[in-house]
Amino acid sequence: MKKLLLCILLIISCLIKIKAQLKISSTTSFNANWEFVKDIDTTNSARLLSNISTPNVNWEKISLPHTAHIEPVKKVKEQWQGTCFYRKYFTIPTVNKGKHIAIKFDAAMHEADVYLNGKHIYKHLGGFLPFYIDISDNVLFGKSNCILVKLNNQDNPDIPPAKPIKDLDYNYYGGIYRDAWLIIKNKIYISDAVQAGHENGGGILLHDEEVSDKQAKLIVKTEVNNDFDQQKTVSVKINLKDKTGKTVATSLAGKQLLKPNSFGSFTQNLTVNSPKLWSPSHPELYSVQVQVLENGKIIDEQTFNTGIKTFKFEASGFYLNGEKFKIVGTNRHQEYPYIGYALSNNAQYRDAWKIKNAGYNFVRCSHYPPSPAFLDACDELGILVMDAIPGWQFFGGLTFQENSFQNIRDMIRRDRNHAAIVLWEASLNETDMSNPYMDTANSIVHRELPFKDVFSTGWKDYAFDVFNPARQHLKAPDYWKKYNKNKPLLIAEYGDWEYYAQNAGFNQTEYQNLTKEEKSSRQVRGYGQERLLQQALNYQEAHNDNFNGNIVGDVNWLIFDYKRGYATDLETSGVMDIFRIPKFSYYFYASQRNTDESRPMLFIANYWNDPTDKVVKIYSNCDEVEVKLNGTLIARQKPDTGINTNNLKHPPFTFKVAKYQPGSLQATGYINGREVITSTSATPGKPYKIVLKADYSGKPFKAGTNDALFVYAYVTDINGITVCDATNLVKFSVDGSAKIIGDKTGNAEAGIAPALIMGMDKPGKVLIKAIGDQLVPGNLSVILH
Template identity: 70%
Template sequence: MKKTLICLLLSVTAIFKAEAQKTPSATNFNQGWQFVKDIDTTNSGTKLSTIKTASVVWENVSLPHTPQLEPVKKVKEQWQGTCFYRKFFTVPAADKGRHIAIQFDAAMHEADIYVNGKHVFKHIGGYLPFYMDVSDVVKYGRQNCILVKLNNQDNAAIPPGKPIKDLDFNYYGGLYRNAWLIKKNKLYISNSVQAQREAGGGVLVHEEAVSDKSAKLIIKTDLNNDFKAVKEASVKLSLIDDAGKTVAAISSKAQAIPAAGHAVFEQHLTVENPKLWSPSHPYLYQLKIQVLQNGKEIDATAFQTGIRTVKFEKGEFYLNGEKLTIVGTNRHQEYPYIGYALSDNAQFRDAWKIKDAGFNFVRCSHYPPSPAFLDACDQLGILVMDATPGWQFFGGKEFQENSFQNIRDMIRRDRNHPAIVLWEASLNETNMSKAYMDTANKIAHEELPFTGVYTTGWMDYAYDVFNPARQHLKAPDYWKKYNKPKPLLIAEYGDWEYYAQNAGFNQKEYAGLKSEERNSRQTRADGQQRLLQQALNFQEAHNDNLYGPGFGDVNWLMFDYKRGYAADLETSGISDIFRVPKFSFYFYQSQNGPVADVHGFGKPMLFIANYWNDPAQKTVKIFSNCDQVELFLNGKSLGKQKPDTGMFSNNLKHPPFTFHPASFTTGKLTAVGYLNGKQAATATQATPVGTPSKIVIKADESGKSWTAGSKDALFFYAYLTDENGTLVPTSSNKVKISVKGNAQIMGNAMVDAEAGIASFLLQAGDKPGTVEITATADNLKPGTLIYKVH
C-alpha cells in the first residue's frame, strides 16, 4: 500500500491497529461530519476547508456512512466517483505537546486528507485503516477542519483492481467504518503498522508451550518516543480472566527509549491452568498493557485475546491438540441499501447468524473484514480465514506492491485475534505469478515468525494450506483424489458446480426440473421445491466433500449479495440479503450439536422444511440433530424414524429425516425429536387458512439490542399471516412501513413481500427511546411493534 507524505509537518504515518478503539486515549470521531459528492474538484482541498463554501450544499452526516443508498435490485452499477467528508473540531490548548492523531478504520478506496486546507496525507486501499499523526498540523485552542477527498472509481493499481462491471462483488464508497481521535503522551504504544517494522509495532502476542496445565505468552510492546530527548519507561502487563481476576502479571525494568526513536519490550507471562479458546468454549482473557514512568501510567491499552494452539497436517486440523473438522461458510460484508456502512452491532449480528447456522468457520471473502466482525468471531467462537483483497485480477508492479502492503497491514491489524487460524495471502481465483506467491507467503511468515502460523491460497504452490474451490475440478471426483502432502480445505462449494456445470450425482429430484430449478441460486420467493433443491445441493456436496482428503469445507455462501458483473442478486446464500434464512440454513444448523455450547448454539433443534400448503408436496423433509424424529399430522402419529441413509447422507453428522405421508391433509404437522429416547425438541407447521389477513412485525436482534448514536441499522420483518398467525408463504403483497420516534427507514418504505415476509432496514437515531413501527397493506389488518432503542 503506497503511502505518500505531502506535508513535512506530518511526522509519523501509519496504519493503527484496531485496538485503538479500546484505548482510553481514543475517542469516537464519528459524529459531526458533512458530506457532498459529484461536485467540481478543482482546488477542492483549500476551497472546501472553509466554513462557507459558495454553491456547495453540505449534508450533515455521521459515520459509518455510504455515499448513496443503493437499490436492492440493481438498475445500474453502484455509485462511483469523488466525494468529500469534512469535520470541524477543536483540540484544547492544554493538549499542545501531546501526541495527537486521527484514525480511519476504512475509506474506499483512494483517500486524500487535508487539514486546514493543506494536503497532508494520501492513503491507497479500501479495506484497511490508516492513522495520521497531526500533532504538528492542528491549531491548538482553535477550530480545525479535516477534509477527506475519496475516490472509489476503478483503479487497476488498487486491489482488488478489477473494474466493478466485471467484479463478483461491489466495493461501496465512503468512510464506512469508525473514525477515532487519539490523544496521548508523546511516549506511547505505537500501533502495529506505524513503524513499518516486520513483526513489530504495537503489541504482538503469541503462545508457546500451551497445554491445559500451563501456557507461556510472549508479548512484545513497541513504544514510540516523539520527544527530542531520551526517555525512560517500563511496561506492566496484566492478564485478567472473565471474572476480573488477574491471573498473571509482570513488570519490566525501566528502559531507555532514544529521542525520536522506539524501543521494544519483550515480556513472558506464564498462565497456570489456562482456559483454552475453542469454538465450543471461546474463552477470552483481557490483556492490559500499561506504560509507566516513575510508577505513573502515561499510556495504556487493553484488548481481549485467547490462548490456543493450531496445527494443520495432511487431511487434518488440530485445535489445542484435538482434531476438529471445519464446517464453514463464506461471507460478504454488504447490507442492502447501505452497502458496507455497517455499525459494529450489525457486524456482530452477522457473526451471530453464522454461528447460529451451525458453522465453526468463516472465510472473509475476498478482503479483510471489520475489526468488529473479528471481535465477534473471537467472542462467539468462529474460526476465521482472513483474506487480502483480490478476485480474478493480477495487476502490474504497483498493484502487486500495494497487495503486498495489504498483506502486511492485514496481519499487523489482526494478528492478536485468537479466531484467525489461516491467512489468505492470495488473490482469489487469480493467475498469480510464482514470484508473487513466494513473496506473499514470505511476507506473512516475516510478520508472524512463529510456529502455528499458516498461509493459504487457491493455487497449489508456495502457501502452507491449499484452499481450492470444489468446482476447480470436475465431477465425480472433484478433490477426492488429491494425494499431495499439503493440507487441503475446500474453500467454496455448493454453488458454481450446480450453476455452471450441471452437477449432481443422479439426483432423482433432477427429473423434470429446468436448469434454473436445479441450481443453488434460489430466492425465498422461488418456492419450497426450489428451496429444497438448494438444500439438497448443499447436502450432497458437503457429504461428498467428506469423502476426500480435506480437513473441512466452506460453502458458498452465507448471505445473498450484489455484484458488478450481473444485474441480479447472487442468491446461493443460505439466507437472503436481508438475512432471512432459507431452508438450507436449517440443514447446516442441524449439523451442529446436539449439545449446546457456552452461548447456547448447537442445542437440540428441528425444522420442518415444508409449508404444508401444497397437495403436490407430500414429502416432508425435516432437518434435526436428534437421533429420532416422530411426525404427527393433526395429532395422529405418522411414525418414528431414524435419519436418512444413502449416497447423500452417509458422511453427515446428522442426516435429514424424510417422511412420506400416505396423503395430503390440511392441518398441523408436529415433529418431535428424541435423544436417547427422551424428547429433546419440537417444531410445528400449520397449513395457512386462505389468504393473509394480518401483519405481525418482528425485529432481528441476533445477540445485540438496537443502539442509539452509532448508526445502528436493524432488520425488521413484516410477516403476512392468516387469522391464526400462520405465515402465508405464497403472499407477495405490497407492504408499507412507517416509523414514529427516533429512527429512520433506510431504503424503500414500501416493498413486495417475499414468501410472505416483507423486509425493512431501520436505523436508530442519536438518542435512546421508544420507536413505534407500523406495517400496512391493502385489505390486511396492520401490524404495530413498539420497540426500545437503547
C-alpha cells in the same frame, strides 16, 4: 462564607476538568458531526479544499459509518462511483498541547486524500484497512480545526481488488464506512502497528507457546514511541485477566532508555497456570492490559481480548488444542442492502451471530479484510476465521503487486492478536498469480509472524501452507477426492458454481444470464418449497461428498445473498437472503451441530399447503423424529441413510405421507429416547394481518452509532400462521428516533416483507408500523438504547 464556598467549588470543578483532560491517554469516537457532499464540480478542487466556507456547496450533515450512496437492492443502473468529500470541524483543548494527537480511520473506500485546515497531510490507497494520521504538528489548539477527506472509489488498476466493478463478482461501496477515532496521548505511547510499519513489530504483538491444559506461555512484544526531543526511561507492565476480572498473570519489564524521536521494543513472558483454552465450543477470552510506566506512573495503556489455544494444519487434518477438529465453514460478504458496507458494530456482531447459529464453526472473509468489530464478534462467539486480502480474478503490474503486499502486512499487523484467526489468505482469489508473487506473499506472512504454527493459504497449490481451492476447480465426479499431496486441503468454496454452470470455469460473464434451473443453488425464497429444498440438497450432497476425500474441512458459498458488479441480479446461493432471512438450507447446516454444542433443533422444511405433497423433510440434530398429521401418527424413525449422508453428523429425516390432508404437521425430536423438542407446520389460510418482528441477533438496537436493524413484516392468516406464498404490498413507517433506509414499500416474498431501520442519536422508544391492503396493520415497539 458563601463566596468562599463558591470559590472552592469552582476550583474543584476546574481541577476535575483538568484531570479529565490530562488522563493518560484517550481513544474516542470521531464519528459524529461530519458533513458530506458528492457529485460536485471538482475542476477547481484546490479552492474547494482550502476554502472552509465552501460557497455553493450543499453539505449534508451525517455521522459515521456512512455510505456515499444508498443503492437499490436490485441494480437498476451501475453502482455509484466517483469523488466525494467528508468534512468535520473539531477543537483540541490547549491543555493537550505537547501531546501526541492522531486521527485513525478503520477504512474508507478506496483512494483517500486528507486535508487539515486546507493543507494536504496524508494519502492512503486501499479501501479495506486502516490508516493512522499523526496531526500533532498540524492541529490548532484551542481553535476550530477542519479536517476534509476526499475519497474516490472509481476503478483503479493499482488498488486491489483493482478489477473494474462492472466485471467484479462483488461491489465495493464508497464512503468512510467504518469507525473513525481521535487519539490523544502522552508523547511516550504504544505505537500503532499499521502506522509503525515495522516487520514483526509495531504496537502490541502476542503469541502462545508451550500450550496445554496445565500451563501456557504468553509472549508479548510491545513497541513504545518516544516523540520527545530528549531521551526517556520507561518500562512496560502487563496484566492478564480472566473473564471474571481476576489477574492470572503479570509481568513488569526492566527499564529501557528510549532515544529522542525513536522507539523501543519490550518482550515479556507470562505463564498462565491451568489456562482455559479457546475453541468454538468454549470461546474463553482473556483480557490483556498493557501499561507504559515512567517514574512509576502510567502514561499509556491499552487493553484488548485474546484467547489461548494451540492449533495446526496437517495433511491428515486440522488439530485444535490437541484434538482433530472438522472445519464446517461458510463464506461471507460484508454487504447490507441499501447501505453497502456501512454497517454499525452491532450489525457486524449480528452477522457473526447468524453464522454461529447457522451451525458453522468457521468463516472465510471473502474477499477482503472484515471490520475489526466482526473479528471481535468471532473471538467472542467462537468462530474460526480465514482472514483475506482484497483480490479476485485480477493480477496487475508492479504497483498493484506492491500495494497487494502492503495489504498483507497491514492485515496481519491489524488482526494478528485475534483468537479466532487461524489462516491468512495472502492470495488473490481465482487469479493467475506469478510464482514470484506467491513466494513473496507467503514469505511476508512468515516474516511478520515468525512463530510455530502460522499458516498462509491460497487457491493455488504452490508456496502457501494450506491449499484452499473451490470444489468446482476440478470436475465431477471426483472433484478433490483424489488429491494426495502432503499438504492440508481446505475446500474454500462449494455448493454454488458446480450446480449453477456445471464447471463452466472462470468465464463468469458468459453465463450470467443462464436460466435459473431447479438444479441451481441460486434460489430466492419466493421460488417456493421445491427449489429451496433443492438448494438444501445441493449443499448436503456437496458437503457430504467433500468429506469422501482427505480434507481438513469445507467452506460453502455462502451465508448471505449479495450484489455483483457484473450482473443485474443478486447472487442468491446464500443460505440466508440479503436481508438475513433464512432459507431451508440454513436449517440443514444448523442441524449439523451436536446438542452439546447448541440446543436441540428441529425444522420442518414443508409449508404444507400443496395437495400434491406426500413428503415431509425435517432437519434436526436429534436421534429420532416422530411426525403426526392432524394428531395421527405418520411415523417415528431414524435419520436418512445413503450416499448423501455417510459423512454427516446428523442426516435429514424424510417422511412419506400416504395422502395429503390440510391441517397441522407436528414433529417431535428425541435424544436417547427422551422427548427434547417439538415443532409444527400448519396449512395457512388467507392473508389476514401483519405481524412485525425485529432481528436483534444478540445485540440491542443502539443509539448514536448508525445502527441498522432489520424488521420483518410477516403476512399471516387469522391464526398467526405465515402465508408462505403471500406477495402483498406492505408499507412501513416509523415514529421516534429512527428512520427507514431504502424502500419504505415492497411486496412480501414467501410471506415476509423486510425493512431496514436506522437508529438516530437520541435513545428512546421507536414505533414501527406496517400496513397492507385488506390486512390488519402491524405495530412493533422497539427500544433504542
